Amino acid sequence: MDLELKGITENYRERMQRLALFDPLFRLENKREKDEKNQPIDYFGYGLLTLLFFFENMLIRNKKTSTQDLAQYLFALNRGEYSLSLEGFEKVARTIVETFRPPSGKRNEKTFYNWETREYESVHYSILKADRADINSNTQYYKLDEQGLELVFATKEYFTEFQLSINQLVLRKQLEKGEFIGALRQIDEMHIDVESLRNRMTIVKHEIQRNIISDETYERYKQMVEDINARLIRENEEFSELHTFVKETKNRLAYDMNSEKERKAYELILQIDRELGEVHHIHTMLLKESIDLKTTALHAAGEALYFVGIDSFNFKQEITAPLVSKPLPLVASKRLIEPFLKIEQSETWSPLVIFSEQRIETHDGIERTNDFDELSDEALQELENAQVQKLFGDIMTLLLKIMEGKDVITLNEVIERTRVEDPNWLNRRLFYQFWYVMHQRSPIIHEKTEESNGSLFEEVLELIKHKYSSIEIEELPEITIVTERFSIQNMELRLMVGEEDGL
């Protein structure tokens, strides 16, 4: 536990520094100044506008930007929103500049307790700096300082959108330098990126399915989906390259493993290879999904366009309120709720049923059928804990031992060998459940099990994943009486090699 969570406090200072950048904006928000009509002035907004104003001026290489210019800009932008004269805006501009660049000359500072070093520390930052001055007119010109630029960038979606690409870049650099531990950490972060990407795509997908009400929104979503798609393709290429790079490094390291240090490095690169493969795999699935999204969902949404939707609808005001405050008759509630309810399903019984195949009941009233027993969801749920996972893994280990490298085996053979190898298993219910569930879930593939029933077969797949990609089970006709208590239908188990090389 401790080991895995040690990353939390890492780079605490840098993160704090990044957060501290926002402080001046909040300090501005706390100003309680009013305009001439007694309306509180939007200092927070003006703060952001100021940053953008200076940023824009830097972009067009205008080196002479003064407080006066800022005030004029704000004044021009205002257009009746606030009741302030140009002088009023000059005051606002001065306050903002002073907040971003304290007139004392001291840099902005934030003191905090650093949980990584366990000491009080402070970070300094400078958002705005004086560029040059015109002594004659006593005017000072300003431009954004390093952290000011950072703050402007932080307000753009820029960072999250390109996070994965950034991580890929960093990873490459780390690999080139041989910083393998850092690289592992980078891959962990990629995992989170890919996960958040997946969430985002799910949201987009849902939105597309219910939200497209006009051509305009349709175009917007189309653009969005195309962007996502293009980005995923680009990232995917990068992943492939990284993968090749890791493989090469791995091969290079494999040749000279003389010292302990080199052996360690080799182990790390093996781990990197595996984990990168995992992230890449999930990412590839996302790419596939995004193509689906582009073809199916968007298409369907486009088709649905001829239904005209309305822009806004306040359920509470238009439905709830009249129902209760007018009030509508109680029975009216049914009409309003109907679209939400399931439909009526009538059950009829046909007399012809008496001629069809009958189920045979034993004297104790329990139905006997020739069907395979199916486990209920609850039973599966119960099985889905780490202990069972572990035991399943144990069974699989035994199984692999018995199979001696073969790809196919029947349950009968397994039972016979188990009688010799480890007869205790045959008296345990779980041994049979293992086969039942495998049969029920066959074929068992890594990503499939992840979705449908958690990680029940995680350990099992872990054991075979370097050589095989899935397990298939097929039932055979005969029933074997294993012990006095248990009998089970024979099955054939096949380990399958997929197209990919066992990732």
Next chain:
Amino acid sequence: MDYRQEEVIKAFRIYAKISQKGFSEGDELRLYLAEDKVRGLVDQFAKEVDCTIFSVGERLYFVPLAVHSPFHISNDTLKKTYFTGKTVNADIYFMYVTIIILIGEFYDSYQTTEPTRDFISMNDWLEQVNERLETLQAIGEEELKELEKEYEYNWSAIIGKWKDMDDLKETAKSQSGRTISRLSFLHTVKRFLVMQELVQDIGNDELQLTEKAKVIVQRYFMELEYNRGILEFIYSIDRQKEEV
């Protein structure tokens, strides 16, 4: 439009499956989305029985539209399937009211078509129901009775019942059980909604709407045609009252 027999059969198969289960998924969904003629036919079949078909995520849902659709679930079926023998129609209607209040809490803005909150706590829901019923109570019992003479089930009975219940029964260990309290009534409604796949219980006594519920609000209540129908329905009752 000309249809080939094969298309008609395909469409009918999808229709039959959906009308049997209430939803459809997998290959049928793909077929429905991919083949224009099949989709057209399925939609038409559905329309004939006053239903409509929505695609929600990986599923196609069958939703009855008008009052006289043969597919509407009846109060009796609801009672038999989801509740106990003691449940009366008034309870069912009141359940509908609480559901409408619940959904209103998610969609209470003219600024956006999206829900304005991610989840609601059982307590907030209870508070809303309480507040609404207080408004009703303020109308005055006499007037309320007068208003609803012609209807079998009236609000006064509901208000009376609700008033007699405690918010929660302090002596009971669990409010979700069979104790008689307002909260346990809402828990019953919640269970029903979960079964209908309209809300998800996310723990900590909090509920969130499912995609199905959101789609129904956005594709039905916010659909111009249906929306007009609903509002007309609401106002038509209003007029009737005035005429009385």
